[in-house]
Amino acid sequence: MYFLADNPAVYDSALKEQLEIRKLKGDDKELLNWEDTKRMKYSRNAVNETLRMAPASLGYFRDVIHDFNFAGYTVPKGWKIFLSLSTMHKNPKYYPNPDKFDPSRFEGNGPAPFTFTPFGGGPRMCPGNEFARHAALVFMHNLLIRFTWGKLIPKEKIIYNDAVSGPEHGLPIKLERRCHEPEIDAS
Numbered sequence: 794m795y796f797l798a799d800n801p802a803v804y805d806s807a808l809k810e811q812l813e814i815r816k817l818k819g820d821d822k823e824l825l826n827w828e829d830t831k832r833m834k835y836s837r838n839a840v841n842e843t844l845r846m847a848p849a850s851l852g853y854f855r856d857v858i859h860d861f862n863f864a865g866y867t868v869p870k871g872w873k874i875f876l877s878l879s880t881m882h883k884n885p886k887y888y889p890n891p892d893k894f895d896p897s898r899f900e901g902n903g904p905a906p907f908t909f910t911p912f913g914g915g916p917r918m919c920p921g922n923e924f925a926r927h928a929a930l931v932f933m934h935n936l937l938i939r940f941t942w943g944k945l946i947p948k949e950k951i952i953y954n955d956a957v958s959g960p961e962h963g964l965p966i967k968l969e970r971r972c973h974e975p976e977i978d979a980s
């Protein structure tokens with residue numbers, strides 16, 4: 794909601810995709826399923842771009858189990874290291890113009906390996922990652938089709954409290970229910 798409100802072109806593309814999915818459903822009582830959210834390629838990229846720009850978690854820790862060298866530094870066994878997602882996800886080497894919300898970064902093969910890890914990685918990677926994306930896409934579908942919204946604090950900051958991110962003032966918005974389902978714009 795935060796990023797779509799600021800990016801009308803992304804909003805329009807995501808809405809168009811959701812209306813196409815909506816047309817595939819028999820009637821408006823038919824619930825979305827796993828296959829439907831897999832078809833939401835553009836919206837999924839927008840969810841990923843949200844997780845890049847504002848990863849829910851600031852990062853995560855790892856125990857060093859043997860000495861290793863990194864960028865000229867020796868990191869000894871027994872140390873605890875912190876992988877900062879907010880830093881990695883904004884590295885201009887991998888994400889040109891990193892403060893721009895741009896879902897197209899995830900098209901094709903997407904970002905370089907190990908530069909986008911909002912759900913961690915390796916054997917301890919978040920087991921809820923696909924479920925979380927699925928839930929976000931179902932929410933996005935219903936929100937886009939039924940409501941419009943605008944931010945009440947246009948430049949509200951995203952802050953981290955206890956390592957969890959969120960808009961500083963809880964994202965106050967003006968939410969309006971649509972009178973009619975929007976039509977797909979053929980252009």
Ligand code: HEM
Nearest residue numbers: 849850853911912913914916917918919920921922924925
């Ligand atoms: C946007 C939503 C979510 C984000 C950004 C997120 C992120 C993360 C991250 C960064 C980790 C640490 C991974 C690592 O150390 O490599 C983690 C672990 C975990 N997450 Fe999530 N998570 C999300 C949603 C969920 C959901 C919906 C569930 C369950 C249904 C879940 C269950 C877990 C569990 C059980 C672990 C611990 C895994 C382990 O230590 O083996 N998460 N999550």
